[in-house]
Amino acid sequence: MTARAPERPTTSDAAPARRGPLLLGVRHHGPGSARAVLRALDAAAPAVVLVEGPPEGDALVALAADGTMRPPVALLAHAVDDPGRAAFWPMAEFSPEWVALRWALAHDVPVRFIDLPAAHSLALPAEDGEEGEDEERDGEGAGGGDGEAEGDRSGLRIDPLAVLAEAAGYDDPERWWEDAVEHRGPGRAGDPFAPFDAVAEAMGALREEYGSGGQRRDLVREAHMRIHLRAARKEFGDDRVAVVCGAWHVPALTGPYTATADRALLKGLPKVRAEMTWVPWTHRRLARHSGYGAGIDSPGWYGHLFAAPDRPVERWLTKVAGLLRDEDRTVSSAHVIEAVRLAETLAVMRGRPLAGLTETTDAVRAVMCEGSDVPLALVHDRLVVGDVLGEVPDAAPAVPLQRDLARTQRTLRLKPEAHEREVDLDLRKDTDAARSRLLHRLRLLGIGWGEPGGRRGSTGTFRESWRLRWEPELYVKVAEAGVWGTTVLAAATARAESLAASATALSDITALAEQCLLAGLPDALPVVMRALADRAALDADVGHLAQALPALARSLRYGDVRSTDTAALGEVAAGLAERVCVGLPPACAGLDADGAAQMRTHLDGVHTAVGLLPAVRDRDLAARWGAVLLKLAGRDTIPGVIRGRAARLLLDDGRLPEDDAARFMGLALSPGTPPSDAAAWIEGFVGGAPGGGMLLVHDARLLGLVDTWLTGVPAEAFTDVLPLLRRTFSAYEPGVRRTLGELLRRGPTTGPATTTAAPHEAAAPGFAATLDTARADAVLPVLRLLLGAGTGQAHVPAGNALVPEGKR
Template sequence: MTVHVLGVRHHGPGSARCLRAELARLRPDVVLIEGPPEADGLVGLAADPDLRPPVALLAHVPGEPSRAAFWPFAVFSPEWQAIRHAVEAGVPVRFCDLPAAHSLAARPGEPDAPGAPQDGPAEAGAGPRAPGDAAGGTDGDADGGGEAAGETGGGPGGDEDGGAPAVRTDPIGGLARAAGYDDPERWWEDAVEHRGDTPFAVIAEAMAAVREGHVPEEHEARREAFMRRTIRGAVRDGFERIAVVCGAWHVPALTGTPGKAWGAGLPPAKADDALLRGLPRAKVETTWVPWTYGRLTARSGYGAGVASPGWYHHLFAAPDRPVERWLTEAAAVLRAEDLPVSSAHVIEAVRLAHSLAVLRGRPLAGLAEATEAVRAVLCEGGEAPVELIRRRMVVGDRLGHVPDSTPMVPLQRHLRAEQRRLRLKPEAPERELDLDLRKPLDLERSRLLHRLLLLGVGWGAPRPSRGRGTFRESWTLAWRPEFDIDLIEASAWGTTVPSAATARVRDLAAAAPALPVLTALLERCLPADLPQALPAVLEELSARAALDGDVTHLMAALPALVRAQRYGDVRGTPAAGLAAISDALLTRICVGLGAAAGGLDDDAARDLTGRIDEVHAEIGLLDAGEEAADDRPGTRWLGALRGVCGRSDLHGLIEGRLVRILLDAGDLDTARAERRMSRAMSAGHPPARAAAWIEGFVSGGGLLLVHDARLLGLVDGWLTGLDPEAFVGVLPLLRRTFGAFAAPERRAVGERVRSLGAGAGTGPGDRAGSGEEAVDDERAAAAVRTVLTILGRV
């Protein structure tokens, strides 16, 4: 019986290549791999060609999806290559790390909890930690690259007895410094990744030297105790050639005394059993889920991540002439973006990369040299193309795939079926999707995306449509691995996407804190086509509207309600009862608007003006298709605005805005509007109120002033008649008002003002419109002298 402990670097292409060759040489009859034992039954799926990395093992506690952990694998991960070798050779595979049932049973902050501080940063977006890997050191995994950086001491909070915090060491950093390197990652690449012939015995010897005198903290000790227990179990089961694939840091703890039978120098079985006795347990479920290279990066927060998974994939897939192949592919990427890159560029870039490697004493040009060659030669110093190469190639946008036979919750399986039916393939890179809702396929796609949003699965993000009309929708699609966790969590609501979204909407309606939240939920519910959820939302909406006496709340709620009513009709999903509720809300708004509009300060007046604009913009939808009548929504709304506009205690901003709305609607003729404007800008009103009145009046756009000379003349006469102090006081308000106009509108207003001055024939405006430039010779003299000096004529 022989036990071969093979220390690797997680996600190391050199380790993966060497491991594959070593396993072919050893021909073990069982392979033990660092990972959760609960996933032993899933290893056989690796034989399915539809299980394509990057993928991850997911372990979660049923009913508590936030308590979950991922174990990601890429094609260049040594563990994945070990699984593939065993499956192809028909050799049993067992995972040997501490069971997820123990680590997920611990609560946050406890030593064995997922995401506990001593284990390093949690997998971003997942909440819990990634598999037994670490915090620190290099860009990679210091288990022979990165894991050990977080596992060589106690947690940052000290030991259980409240002692001083344990000091973490970086074993790869120590070996790199001993070799004269200042960058541990570069040393590992030069010593292992770029060589491909480093024997596992050398790695084991190096780790033994680094671990000399090291006392593992509790969590690390339990992990290694369980690994030894699993090896003993394989020995008892009669296996003769046992291969153990683990992070290089753990090799000394699993090997024992070199040159002796396995087990010599290791803690006895009783000691390991005592260490593992009494650990908390939780019921967990495991499955395979797709992963992405973007989530495999160190910058994503994954403790065992690598900074350049795309580069590592390339090194594994192209062991011969990797630099030449890399730069050729980079040139193809740049050409696809219409950037001029020739074969001569590629040749010079290869030469530069190899020259830099020679100058730096490296056995092979690495990513740093290749990137500098890309920047200097292919991109000619430009940073934007370099960032494109980094995103497309260095990191990559590869998304894995799992077969249909993979264990899934019913909601996941239903979504997968819907994706196939609607021909919506989940992909990692962002892509734009434009939908025409008049087409049945596009309408079904839209409903699916809206339902997923209600479930908290943001696969699709709505964006402004390129087309016009309510039959157009535009989305940005990008699949993320954490959506599988979201689907598991959402499975508590139902087994299909429509049923789960319906149940979720009902709960959201019951918990909605305010009326606008309910109407926004209703607006989201209609495009999702959830007719069984609508009665609950409408019932809650009607009850809340009857009890809410705040007019601003009612005004905030009405626009979404009107849009929902109109949009539902467009999509063919009308909601009975919406018209009655919106009509009741409008009636209460019209009655209470006068009391709500009086005696407001600047901020409250601005807020109410915005509410009035929102309601007015949507009232037209209620009038669409109705015959002219006194009880039409638009008629009632304009009557309410007319009654409020006559109040004497209105803020200038509100009064000016109401006059403009009534004028545009034809409810107020130009002569009456002029009288109101003239009265608002009379000497009896403070300049600040007059400026606010003008702001409210022209906030809909400046074209009215361009086409109505009398209104423009009133504004111009009021402004030119202000004394200097009043002018300075209202100038910021006027700049804000006129600065909101489009440049052509401002230019047209200026030209009209000039023509007004030309027609009047008096005052400062005459010179502006006389066709001659008004020049003050005394003030211009200094500028003239400066110009003459520049021209050399003085």
Template sequence: MSADTAADTAAGTGTGTAEGTGAGPSTGPTLLGVRHHGPGSARAVAAALARLRPDVVLIEGPPEADGIVALAGEKDMVPPVALLAHAVDDPAKAAFWPFAAFSPEWVAIRYAVERDIPVRFVDLPAAQSLALAEAPDEDGAEASDGDGGPRPPSDPIGALAAAAGHDDAERWWEDVVEHRAPGADALAPFAAVAEAMAALREQGGNSHRDELREAYMRQQIRAARRAGYGRIAVVCGAWHVPALAAMPTVAHDRALLAGLPKKVKTEITWVPWTHRRLSQHTGYGAGIDSPGWYHHLFTSTDEEPLARWLTRAAELLRAEDHPVSSAHVIEAVRLAGTLAAVRGRPLAGLTETLDAVRSVLCDGSDLTLALVHDRLVVGDALGEVPESAPVVPLQRDLARLQRSLRLRPEAHERELELDLRKELDTARSLLLHRLRLLGIAWGTPSRSAVNSTGTFRESWRLRWDPEFAVRIVEAAQWGTTVEDAATGKAVETALTTRELPELTGLAERCLLAGLPGALPPVMRVLADRAALDTDVAQLAGALPALVRALRYGDVRGTDAGALDGVARGLAERICVGLPPACTGLDADGATAMRAHLDAVHAAVALLEHGPGTLESPESPESPEPLADRWAGTLRALARREPSAGPATGVPGLLRGRAVRLLLDDGRLDSGEAGRRMGLVLSTANAPADAAGWVEGFLSGGGALLLHDPRLLGLLDEWLTGVSGDAFTDVLPLLRRTFSELEAGVRRTVGERVAGGPLGVVTAPVTATALDPVRADAVLPVLTLLLGLPAPTTGRIPRQPDRRSAP
């Protein structure tokens, strides 16, 4: 962990007075060192501010936010929220400063805003922090101070806990801070750990980046004193308290800050945040493991927060069909308290609580406990920001669409089913697809029309990520509305894309997103690329996406006519170039080409007969239908057998697949297919090539071996005649081929082969002989079901044939 991160994750509370005056809180700045996102620190800050009644509150954070800090007092501002600063010229350069309800900084902000007390942010400006992030770290790989001193501690909480004789830093922190109510002297706890932080800094040193930040903070403290404020409260990470208490000279700090890089033009705003993102090391670098638990501890107003939390856990489990009663909750409360007493803790912490939940509410199941941890210990709380907060026009348009389409951003994942025949669902689908084009994956298709046979339904998984705020700012360069931005992004992507399959995929996404303004330029680029591309594999990979896109012409009301012409042109070129491209391929190349072969076959069928395509007359250059030309290509593949070696012909895998596709389409009868199989499986051909042919022929399903016993007989005759050495070589191919068949087909084929030599079978295999003993065993049940008298001879009495009655 860097020293910057260590400083911000430092656990502790401390107080001191700057300038070395040693005076009380009324004569000098009072330093309130906190742990970021610590509910114990938040309660201590609230108590300290109530006692101090400061004239101004200074908070660690970017000074650019001073102009929007008053928004924190509006009723529509609901934490968790974050300050987002980004470079104007490059929105990807961004930084977050998150706040939860239990963050000490948020408590200080609300205290000042509600009482109309000036509140200022005093950390390095975001404009310089973003520039500093790009500059090389002067500390180098050793992360020492600028003079070669020792590294700062990577875990100050752990260092303090170890000094106190504890091996669990989080448990120690809960005992000494989180479970401790403010005492009579609200400033005493701040002074206690300030001394510990000073000792840690003496042993661990400091980073150059922290030295810059602390020099800037000291300048802001001096500015507040020059402005005439007498009672100054400074809320900052505890790690910084010793550096702010013992102030050096003004010249010293100016010399340090003289080396800062040039400022980056920056904008800042408030954005919603989530508890789940608080559990990651972002912003302050103070990621916490249990934001949901901390929120409960901080907001609970009764004297039994543990019982209330366990009641919520029981409600969650009951909603998931787990049998949990009130008695379970009572017993879990008792067990948690007992565990705390046995472990010598003042109160039951999260560890004891989860142990009780696992044992009592979850019946020892870690899987059920994981649900409680995910929903309650971490949580999915999503904050809200008032509409008056500054945002880019694209964000305002997105918010308008979310309201009109009734798609509320939510932190937890949920399923959304859409019927594209409904106007509202179609508009929702267009919004989600447009956002995906912009790189904002709010929705992820779980069963898209692209991958299914239906075109009227889509399934999405929705979950809002707070960092989408940065993506929205980035996307604002392409337009002020979602539709305009998606159009601009699609056109720019088309101009920079070189691979043909990616271009056809982009055209498909433009149709899915309903972007009529983007489709013409994308199609022009696609047509130019397709005209110059001579790689048949590239063409084959591009065609399916184009044909799939044609299916949406009717469903979404979009004009896909431009795609039809390009798709047919690609298909014609594939028909001409595929046979030569399949010649001389190795095993891997043949496997890849087989996938293209299947995809093109399905695309041609859909292009000719599928729904949503346009019926266009064949051009003069195409005297025969496209389907017939494709069938001719498959026949050419099937005939290209190697004459002098594998490099002179098409691999057996592709030839067998071509025969199978022709057979399935009815362009080849089973007799001809059997004749071709007999030729391939003759002793004149190499066993490996024959095995590949069989794999390609059966890869579409092996049920035809059951319907046409002649084919099974040919295969059996060939396999029994393969030499031992050759059999060892072809066995892996055959095992792979038959492992892909349905279980019922494999079983039936095995039964028929086990019945004896098949030869060339011309009659269907008869059923096995009747077993009288087993048949008699079911007679009592059958007579009861049919309402017949009980049999006296062991057989069901034969009923008269009423069809022959006069």
């Protein structure tokens, strides 16, 4: 409980006199608490304001009055020698602490943070099971203490709001808090201090029952708060001090504790050198479900309650209607009126003083969403939580790397945003190429602002697609990466050189070489290339060589787009390809099923890489690789999945005649081949790659061979090969599977069409044994129209009568 202080001239006539410090126990990020704090400060007009927070932030308080500072923001503290050890103290526009800071700055009143310094909280070990401080008791710092502290009689970790809500007959703490605080006025008889008296009394009863509630560090933090409170009372007077802190701490600030005991509790605490700054925060990070326990499930809703001057329900439902209209849903003014009526009726039926988020959500679902939760999920994501990203002034302290990144972002017009967005880059444009280099450099530094999108796997090398989303934790990543350099380019270069020196796997170094080319790190590339040459010369494992080659081939390909000198890279790639050609056939012999499946993946990667590698010093790599595939396809000691895949790659490249492909299949599916080996050959030939099903659709001989073999598999072996066959054919598109079933129902033949048949007559219904040139020529006029090549001597079919005469 707080004591009464004598009335001063500046105190409201309706406010009773008080003695002693004004203790304002709040819920962090509570709009009702924020409004109540503002009324209490206006009524009491204290000479100093003490706020729960790290004292290192005192030097940064003045920035809260800067016109470019827009909440949500957070105080970020990190250890100088270990930037990964960091803690945040978030503040939204509706946070009581933020309101207290702004009030003190506006009234030229000193404001001080009184919580445990970040230098200690970052050094203390985390408590067992701790995932973040509880929002009703704490600021959002990191921490925990070690050992059971004296005075914590229960050892239980409790949620004060949940206990109070249960005592009041509520099953939802959020709903109880809204009814008790957010939906009430100034208090009895206009007393601005009444809500804080009631909360302090409730928390006092809980502290008597539960002690520190399982938060052992609270005892240390509260001792530090009491020391600062005593100093302020001595300097400004008992009734001239206002304290804004978590309601849980209020009883501890008024209890019978001595200065000697508090200093003894703080003696010997570990300490690190810490730095602090302001960083932007997001509403999404204020939500408990984001993995960061900052205290509220609905920051967007709470922000609305704090900002709405009147009629909050009507304004909220109007905002929801606007969002749904933007998503092309039919929502009229009548829907809004009816939703307001329904929300208010639900509040009356449920005995609530005002319609809350539960009632408005139920009304939106019933009236505007027609009972569907799909558009309701959009409302929750965009409005109830929201993607608001705060801003901090340029004058805020920052590591040099962060300043260079901010300058680069402004230059490239690539603004950090809280919501995820897609960005397509054309690398032929200077700005887009620079954006690509920046994003790749940040990924190399472990700063995951952007993730490559789906277009990276396309055949075009001059386009990239990125998914961008800026998270507040990335500021910590930037601070960590600051040890590598003061600019993004210098830091990425140093990081790449360090990774090259420490890498042991050949594939890791080849991937690093690709990253250096994509990120535009010419100074790091020679170091990486030397490491690559050294590892490649010592590594005799064909699997490692085959795994490393695709990244080198992609590097050469992308290097051409970025006008990068890749001559040395091409030499290493060609050397690796030759070593793979020599060592692959022996390495494929005698493999088990898992080893064969892995080697088949390497086979596909090397085949793609050889197609991308240019001829270096007249080395005909493509011809040598074709000879290796032919050797693999015809060697009986090679597992069936590899032999089948090699035959398929040769067929697709036009190096294996269709008759030879049918011969290979006939041998693989002969009665003397074990069914499991035959099924593996089929998987390698027509499975696991695009086009396998269409090959069987258009080649009746191959389909007939598979059908004949499958119908001849003995019953005792069929159950063994069935899983493999299902895995092969289930990967086909539904239309391909349907066509194959229809062909098999008709009964395809395994031999060619008779010589007496007409060219257009099929060996199986719908398919011909040879190409029907007459039907193929009929397509040419349409192709000429599409390609704009004119018609030449060809006749335009009657079906193109709609084409203008001048275009035929």
